[in-house]
Amino acid sequence: MARILAKSELAPKIHEIVVEAPRIARKALPGHFVVVMPDEHGERIPLTIADFDRHQGTITLVMMVVGASTLKLSRLEVGQSFYALIGPLGKPSEVEAAGTVVMVAGGVGAAPVYPIARAFYELGDRVITIQGARSRELLFWTDRLAAVSHRHIITTDDGSFGRKGLVTDPLREVLEEDRDKAIGCVYAIGPAVMMKFCARTTEPFGVKTVVSLNSIMVDGTGMCGGCRVDVGGQTLFTCVDGPEFDGHRVDWDLLISRQNIYHEQEACSLEKYLQQFQGEHAT
């Protein structure tokens, strides 16, 4: 269980991992996440289920290496297993016919967006996907997203591929073009700042905007309260009440400051593993 069956680097620092997890695959739905621990000394970190195959009993995770835990995960080889894999957790996305949906994917957010976009596509909705990345080399799964979208817009910050600029530009245009008010909802998944600005962009249009929050978690089952967020003035737990919430009601500043609680320790931890891994390479 939790054995790695396949692994590839989709873009620099972005890894796709296929894991054997028949029980999780059987239950997984778009929007669900898992909690993983790379090894016994590891941290418990959440990752979205980016794809699942009930038949093969596998799930696919896509993660960006940002710190010690993701670095450790990226270094596990095919045939090795995660120390712990728990899920599926969280509430699944509410996929109901919405007419037209706009899926905004920022960076590694392309992975969690994919199963949701596919679900709307299979339901017969019109799917407009806006995929953004810092530059061309960081884009991945463009073909997969294109296959489940009626329109697929790509932006890069530096203009090395698609439109130059941020995802909020085409998002605003799409909303403005939408004369017949067909857009039922917007999904925005990516870094907190991007989700915040997407929510700001859609707010004047009054279009329902769902975001998937990436709070710091421990258990992922509602037992610690570490993942608490403020939504519409109410304190909720991302792991059990979310991770998807109404983007217009999220207290973004609180989310972002809570993401940075362990800034110094995280840097120290990463430093330690980088040194250790470099040492291994040298020998």
Added chain:
Amino acid sequence: MKEADQPQGKKKKKVIKHRVAMPEQDPEVRIRNFDEVPLGYTPEQAQAEARRCLQCKKPKCIDGCPVAVDIPGFVDLVAEGKFVEAARRIKQTNCLPAICGRVCPQETQCEAQCILGKKHDPAAIGRLERFAADYEREQGLVELPPKAPPTGKKVAVVGSGPAGLTVAGDLILLGHDVTIFEAFHKPGGVLMYGIPEFRLPKRIVEEEVDYLRRLGVRIELNQVIGKSITLDELFDEEGFDAVFIGVGAGLPRFMNVPGENLGGVYSASEYLTRANLMKAFAFPDYDTPIVCGRHVCVIGGGNVAMDAARTARRLGAEEVTILYRRSRQEMPARAEEIHHAEEEGIVFRLLCSPIEYTGDERGMVRQVRCQQMELGPPDESGRRRPVPIPGATFTLDTDLVIVAIGSGANPLLTQQAPGIKLNRWGYIAADQRGRTSRRAVWAGGDIVTGSATVILAMGAGKTAARDIHHYLSNPDAPWVEEPSAQEVASSET
């Protein structure tokens, strides 16, 4: 003297007033490590203490123990130097003596009833229990008891806290096939993630779990029942004949005061889970970080608050203050824990409650404003209710706050389990035998009673195991629920 007080035998025993002291780590030393504080009796000390027991004909102490350990029986064996026999005698009714000897609130249970305690120190029952269990384990003399022939019945136990471990241990000996499902990556429940190492070494919990494994109990970790597998699936797809739910009361409570979501404000569950289960105290050897405050405030006055405060101290805090809204008499923590906390320099500020936290530009907590209270008339619980003194507030500097004001029932499992009745606080309604409103499903421990004690959870496990065995032997009998223990209690008054 009444008859019950009369010591056995003809000759009246000379009463030794004071109990044998148990050596402890010095406070100055122990605040810098996570090792156990009380060091345990030597065999000589244990025998000396055991000899203080009067061997009452009608021992009151047994009435004080929720699982009715044969106290005079095992104490006498200790006095005779038959330590292993003593451990086995305890285990006839209490399968986790090394744990109970350490964490039971003896001063309100067995030792509260001990006749010696009327005039002198009561017999140190907990310490002797710990001694006998440690001796048996450390000498490698723990034996696997014989198992009944396989019955072919499958039992699922959800949760591996003391309730679940007890159910598993009892049913495996009766020949059933038992599997424990645990949400965390380590078994043991609060024993593992809540109670700190310096009070209950994790090695002891691990060895108890290992013992169950050797008896043949299967343990499936990382399985969140209600998510990974639902209750229905345990029956329909995994083929279990009976399910015991012992998921504890793990939902953290907050006070909903402004600023409570600032960084550096933790629930006690998160703080202790990071420190104990994830071993954040060994960061960066272990990857999980924790905020190590210099000026720490802990809100609450129970065991959990003491554990959090003493943990913060060990993580390097210069000053740890416990803020409790009632007075010292009302503090629910065990006397020993309060005493240990005081020895470790923890400051108690009584009759006050936080009303607001303020933070810095990074969103980290920096100050707590508190409301001063006085005691008003008694409330439903019979304790005098704290009422705010108008205008009396004060502010403390702080960089780490731990909210330890209690916990509730986590609805993760029950939401996915229609047909299981809950009481009005969200806990599972179970009858005296542990039966829930759903056929073949039992529940016990904190998920039924709300936060209680290890020994009560074990007691509930024992009762349920007996009834599960009974049910599995006559599976066609109708599923009738009897009144709950609470209902019986309230109809008697």
